[in-house]
Amino acid sequence: MKRSTWLLGLLAVALLVAPQFLKNYGIYLLTYWLVFVIATMGLNLTVGYAGQKSLGHAAFFGIGAYTLAILMKAGVNFWLGLPAAAAICFFVGIILGFPALRVQTIYLAFATLGFNTAVWLVMRNEEWLTGGTFGINNIARPGLPGLSLDGNLAYYYFVLVVTVILALLLGALLRSPWGKAFRALRDNPIRAESLGVDIRSYTLLSFAIGAAYAGVAGALFASLVQFIEPGPFTVASSIMMYLMVVVGGPGHFFGPVLGAAVGVLLPEWLRFAQAWYLFVFGTAVVLLMIWLPDGLLSIPDRIRARKQSRLASQARARAAQAARAQP
Amino acid sequence: MTHARHQTRPLDKPLLKVSGLKKAYGAIQAVGGVSFEVQPGEIFGVIGPNGSGKTTLFNSMLGQITPDAGTIELNGEDVTKLGPLELSRRGVGRTFQTLQVFGKMSVRDNLIVAAQEHQGSMFGRMFAPGDSGLGDKADALIDQFRIRHVAQQKAGELSYGQQKLVDIAMAFMSEPDLVLLDEPCAGVNPSLVGSISRLLKELNHNPATGSRSSFVVIEHNMDFVMDLCHRIMVMVEGKVLAIGTPAEIRANKQVLEAYLGD
Numbered sequence: 001m002k003r004s005t006w007l008l009g010l011l012a013v014a015l016l017v018a019p020q021f022l023k024n025y026g027i028y029l030l031t032y033w034l035v036f037v038i039a040t041m042g043l044n045l046t047v048g049y050a051g052q053k054s055l056g057h058a059a060f061f062g063i064g065a066y067t068l069a070i071l072m073k074a075g076v077n078f079w080l081g082l083p084a085a086a087a088i089c090f091f092v093g094i095i096l097g098f099p100a101l102r103v104q105t106i107y108l109a110f111a112t113l114g115f116n117t118a119v120w121l122v123m124r125n126e127e128w129l130t131g132g133t134f135g136i137n138n139i140a141r142p143g144l145p146g147l148s149l150d151g152n153l154a155y156y157y158f159v160l161v162v163t164v165i166l167a168l169l170l171g172a173l174l175r176s177p178w179g180k181a182f183r184a185l186r187d188n189p190i191r192a193e194s195l196g197v198d199i200r201s202y203t204l205l206s207f208a209i210g211a212a213y214a215g216v217a218g219a220l221f222a223s224l225v226q227f228i229e230p231g232p233f234t235v236a237s238s239i240m241m242y243l244m245v246v247v248g249g250p251g252h253f254f255g256p257v258l259g260a261a262v263g264v265l266l267p268e269w270l271r272f273a274q275a276w277y278l279f280v281f282g283t284a285v286v287l288l289m290i291w292l293p294d295g296l297l298s299i300p301d302r303i304r305a306r307k308q309s310r311l312a313s314q315a316r317a318r319a320a321q322a323a324r325a326q327p
Numbered sequence: 328m329t330h331a332r333h334q335t336r337p338l339d340k341p342l343l344k345v346s347g348l349k350k351a352y353g354a355i356q357a358v359g360g361v362s363f364e365v366q367p368g369e370i371f372g373v374i375g376p377n378g379s380g381k382t383t384l385f386n387s388m389l390g391q392i393t394p395d396a397g398t399i400e401l402n403g404e405d406v407t408k409l410g411p412l413e414l415s416r417r418g419v420g421r422t423f424q425t426l427q428v429f430g431k432m433s434v435r436d437n438l439i440v441a442a443q444e445h446q447g448s449m450f451g452r453m454f455a456p457g458d459s460g461l462g463d464k465a466d467a468l469i470d471q472f473r474i475r476h477v478a479q480q481k482a483g484e485l486s487y488g489q490q491k492l493v494d495i496a497m498a499f500m501s502e503p504d505l506v507l508l509d510e511p512c513a514g515v516n517p518s519l520v521g522s523i524s525r526l527l528k529e530l531n532h533n534p535a536t537g538s539r540s541s542f543v544v545i546e547h548n549m550d551f552v553m554d555l556c557h558r559i560m561v562m563v564e565g566k567v568l569a570i571g572t573p574a575e576i577r578a579n580k581q582v583l584e585a586y587l588g589d
């Protein structure tokens with residue numbers, strides 16, 4: 001069996017078993033982490049696979065959360081609210097994708113950042129809809145016939161199932177020709193277009209699908225914390241999500257799993273440092289970016305490249321020795 | 328399903344017809360009324376000194392810039408205002424002067440992505456197998472280009488010459504009717520120039536399938552152009568100085584004075 005299959009199996013067992021040994025806050029944190037794994041899986045598609053610079057992902061996260069909360073307050077069932085959150089984010093994602101057809105790199109990042117700020121202002125100022133700074137509280141958790149998901153443990157397993165389903169869907173998408181088209185768009189859009197890749201459609205789709213994942217994550221987040229206000233959906237949250245993608249390894253399928261762990265769990269593990277914990281976190285991120293600019297999952301690639309380079313050097317040395325030995 | 332462009336080509340018409348093409352940048356007339364035709368199966372060379380308008384002509388034909396005047400017809404259809412995507416869908420492939428591979432993808436994936444968008448609908452491709460059913464075709468081209476040993480390596484990790492071969496192979500994956508090659512020998516060593524020439528001759532006429540591709544080639548390597556091309560157009564200061572066979576161009580006094588220099 002391949003090493004990656006072993007690691008995947010180990011991760012699955014850990015995710016299934018770990019909550020049994022954790023207290024309520026630990027389970028809550030794990031669920032929080034899974035929510036961010038889903039959100040950053042979507043951002044990884046937009047940024048890591050399709051190469052679009054987006055600093056507006058928290059806006060979709062917020063739109064998903066508010067969509068579910070508002071619909072549930074209006075009496076709509078969670079099971080309708082969740083796909084509605086994804087669908088609304090998908091369509092807003094297409095709209096946000098249009099600037100990407102005209103601008104790229106840092107300019108696109110600023111355009112998406114502006115979008116995030118605009119959405120955040122709507123959340124804060126339109127009290128009649130969003131509750132403004134008072135937010136929306138008492139957001140119920142879903143239930144299934146004969147099964148309540150109210151408890152933290154039950155809700156954790158529900159979010160875990162959603163995460164696995166969304167990961168499988170994204171995996172299938174990335175293995176399909178669409179995955180290659182997204183990578184081609186990222187690596188060289190001019191060449192891709194000359195080969196018939198409709199870069200306009202794939203750009204819009206990368207934003208829309210990424211946004212839909214953020215929408216689902218936002219809806220699950222709303223139900224997890226059961227109270228939402230504009231705070232978690234600022235530009236700072238978007239930057240944090242971007243950081244999670246970059247730290248994990250943009251364009252690596254499991255990058256968001258590690259990246260979200262660094263963004264969500266590491267600050268908690270560093271609480272022993274008390275008032276210094278954010279300083280230690282910041283320093284850890286700076287060091288990571290210096291030594292591993294392509295993220296944690298670039299480590300195997302680096303090892304492989306070093307091995308290849310060493311083998312090539314040895315081969316050259318042998319060839320040179322053989323040449324010298326000839327009369 | 329592939330596009331049915333091969334079946335729709337009228338046999339009695341030129342594959343490419345450029346008429347009175349003009350493009351100016353401010354006061355500089357980069358291309359000043361260029362006209363020529365390329366026949367099915369023909370390798371057509373474009374030569375000229377730096378600043379003669381070759382690249383502007385190429386970019387106009389590839390939909391990257393819109394000419395000020397004139398028309399470009401492909402298989403009898405006016406494609407003057409079409410962009411690179413539409414031209415690709417109509418069977419126009421191209422290579423670039425500089426290397427343009429997808430560096431983080433394997434060589435094999437580079438070839439597959441080069442043709443997958445010509446298969447079926449976009450929605451259908453979401454459910455298609457990863458190689459779009461193009462694996463065998465990619466493998467055949469990999470063997471033809473003798474890059475089997477690097478097929479699974481990331482294209483960006485290869486040597487310049489290997490990347491050049493991948494770059495050229497990509498342009499042929501979708502079996503285009505017309506391929507525009509922008510300085511295919513730029514920066515490659517003499518032995519690779521010979522390999523590229525051999526490959527292009529093979530790809531020009533595939534006896535196995537009977538298919539014929541047409542090429543328009545911009546190149547500064549005169550030996551390569553004279554050996555490969557059926558006809559050559561010489562451009563000077565945005566205008567056509569001469570069009571003819573390699574022998575005719577070699578014997579043309581004006582060309583010798585203006586370009587070949589002896």
